Amino acid sequence: MSFKPEWFNDEDFWKTYAPVIFDEKHWAEVPEVTDSVERLSGLKLCKGTASYQPRVLDICCGMGRITSELARRGWKATGVDITESFLETAREDAAYENLDIEYVLADTRSFKRPLYFDTAIDLYISFGYFENQADDLLVTRNVFESLKDGGCFIIETLGKEIAVRDFTPGEEFERAGFTVITEYEAEDSWAGLKNRWVLVRSSPGNLQGNLPRNMPAPARIEKTFTQRLYAATELRALLFEAGFAAVELYGGWDERPYDQNAVVLIAVGRK
Numbered sequence: 710m711s712f713k714p715e716w717f718n719d720e721d722f723w724k725t726y727a728p729v730i731f732d733e734k735h736w737a738e739v740p741e742v743t744d745s746v747e748r749l750s751g752l753k754l755c756k757g758t759a760s761y762q763p764r765v766l767d768i769c770c771g772m773g774r775i776t777s778e779l780a781r782r783g784w785k786a787t788g789v790d791i792t793e794s795f796l797e798t799a800r801e802d803a804a805y806e807n808l809d810i811e812y813v814l815a816d817t818r819s820f821k822r823p824l825y826f827d828t829a830i831d832l833y834i835s836f837g838y839f840e841n842q843a844d845d846l847l848v849t850r851n852v853f854e855s856l857k858d859g860g861c862f863i864i865e866t867l868g869k870e871i872a873v874r875d876f877t878p879g880e881e882f883e884r885a886g887f888t889v890i891t892e893y894e895a896e897d898s899w900a901g902l903k904n905r906w907v908l909v910r911s912s913p914g915n916l917q918g919n920l921p922r923n924m925p926a927p928a929r930i931e932k933t934f935t936q937r938l939y940a941a942t943e944l945r946a947l948l949f950e951a952g953f954a955a956v957e958l959y960g961g962w963d964e965r966p967y968d969q970n971a972v973v974l975i976a977v978g979r980k
Contacts, residue, residue: 716934723792728885743778745962750828763827768817769835773799780808787811821851832865837937849951861979868974869938907931944976953978
């Protein structure tokens with residue numbers, strides 16, 4: 710099945726924005742996030758004692774930030790993404806560490822393997838960017854079909870409640886050799902959050918560590934896109950509609966309640 714190109718199909722966007730999006734903070738949090746994924750899945754492994762290697766599906770896996778860590782811990786990992794340069798980097802890193810990881814270039818709206826995976830994850834606020842909202846349900850159903858009975862789907866996203874509470878019209882900061890200028894705007898009565906990101910090169914040599922190889926380095930570039938926002942109850946309803954039997958909601962990786970103190974929306978659908 711093929712789909713019309715959308716903003717996220719732009720390979721050059723991901724190459725250029727990678728050093729800004731995947732900053733050191735997000736690489737540093739990998740162990741904590743992976744701990745939580747294992748805990749929420751109920752499949753935390755003990756070295757030398759596991760008789761079965763559980764299978765995990767990481768959709769929108771990027772450069773394998775979490776995929777690799779799960780593989781290091783004994784999971785049989787499959788990462789799916791549409792950005793070839795990210796997957797090339799992920800494969801090179803996996804080969805360097807001798808990690809047995811399968812990376813698949815595919816659109817999550819078409820990828821599925823019925824009854825194959827024990828756990829699936831969609832992390833780092835990569836859910837809700839399709840132009841057609843029905844595609845969110847399509848992806849969720851694909852994941853549901855790909856999970857074995859008893860499996861779970863873990864989503865980390867920006868909850869609508871948090872977006873409204875913490876809204877700022879924009880900011881400016883320095884990162885990875887760029888001056889980054891952001892502008893935000895609510896759309897359709899908070900159904901979505903419009904993002905405009907402008908990168909202006911402020912210093913050379915920003916292409917360092919954990920980034921795709923052979924990245925371009927333009928002096929100025931900008932991108933505008935909209936993220937669909939889900940309230941916690943709306944995301945729970947979506948997971949139920951996709952077929953999940955139970956849904957848990959959390960406000961952080963420490964499994965705090967999703968309330969006024971939430972820092973992120975984490976939903977766990979159980980099949």
